[in-house]
Amino acid sequence: MKDLTTENITENVHAINSQCQNPRTRYIFERLVSHLHDFARETRLSTDEWMTGLDFLTDVGTISTDLRREMILLSDTLGLSALVDSIDHPRTGKSTEGTVLGPFHTHDAKEVENGYAIHKDPDGTPLLVLCTVKDTEGNPLGDVQIDVWEGDSHGNYDVQYPERDGPDGRGILFSEQDGSFWFKAVKPVSYPIPMDGPVFNMLQMLGRHPNRPGHVHFLLKKDSFDPLITALYPRGDPYESSDPVFGVKESLIVDLLEVTDPEMAKKYDVKEGTSLLTYDFVLVSTRETLKLRKEKAEEAIKKMGRSMEDFQGLPILDVD
Known part of the structure; x- marks a missing residue:
């Protein structure tokens, strides 16, 4: 590895990494190094720009904690999270589309019964969330674990409050045998991504707004089915067509209703006039997902004029 130049350094890095x-x-590192080096050559990256980028990534890592995932937020705002989800979790036309996990998911939510009020927020507009879970053949799925979380009426998640003493606006439920599950929440409102971190500064530099449309997050899991990370967005939010994390999809935009039937209000222990969100989730089996993932990989690679090998269900393309 002597006499390295801008033209031969890439192949030398590949040679060293080939010991893996x-x-x-x-294969991943071969492609990563190739694209990084090509980026530097194409942009004629200066030392100052390179160091600015390194400092930025350092700041992203420094501000991150178990409760604040700035690195996920960076991935979200660059569209990478949405892209990876679409690649790794392909959906059939019948199944519910996925979206980004976001930076505010935690692992301390409590298991609660159906009907539980996940919020302590006294200022929020009450919302009844009434849903079902089925497979792609329309069969109800019981015992599905549903992890739900959302911000409060002020546009903040519980982890954004310094005085947080436990989870709020969160809960883990399980679907009944008929596939149904329900809980009480607050009507979601739009909110900005955290404005005290490097990702917000990046958006400002790019002339982008930081505001996410209101939504409720869902993470559904059941053995033999592909996990579904998704969210539902009440229609009419001013930011639904310019989400800074590219999470909104038309199939995930919902029209809110109202609880008008006295019997329904009594059954779910809410007042008449309470806002109502209903949705039918459809999960894809693991077998279907693996088949779809392979088909889509082969289709994409064929368009590239490349060939591939399969390694533990993941593709390895021929090297340029």
Whole structure:
């Protein structure tokens, strides 16, 4: 590795990295290094710009904690999270589309019964969320674990409050045998991404607004089915067509209703006139997902004029 130049350094890095024994890892790093080096050559990256980028990534890592995931937020705002979700979790026409996890998911939500009020927010507009879960054949799915979370009426998640002493606006439910689950929440409102961090500064530099449309997050899991990370967005939010994390999809925009039937209000222990969100989630089996993932990979790679090998269900393309 002597006499390295701008033209031969890439192949030298590949040669050193080729000692990696895992084919998929070796392939990922081969492509990563190639694209990084090509980016530097194409943009004629200056030392000052390179250092600015490194400082930015350092700041993203420094501000991140278990409760604040700035690195996820960076991935979200660059569209990478949405892209990876679409690639790794392909959906059939019958199934519910996924979206970004976001930076505010935690692992301390409590298991609660159906009908539980996930919020302590006294200022929020009450919302009854009434949903079902089925497979792609229309069969109800019981015992699905549903992790739900949302911000409060002020546009903040519980983890954004310094005095947080436990989870709020969160809960883990399980669907009944008929596939139904329900809980009480507050009507979601639009809110900005955290404005005290490097990702917000990046958006400002790019002339982008930081405001996400109001939504409720859902993470559904059941054995033999592909996990579904998604969210529902009440229609009419001013930011639904310019979400800074690229999470909104037309199939996930919902029209809010109202509880008008006295019997329904009594059954779910809410007042008449309470806002109502209903949705039928459809999960894809693991087998269907693996088949779809392989088909879509082969289709995409064929368009690139490349060939591929399969390694533990993941593709390894031929190297340029």
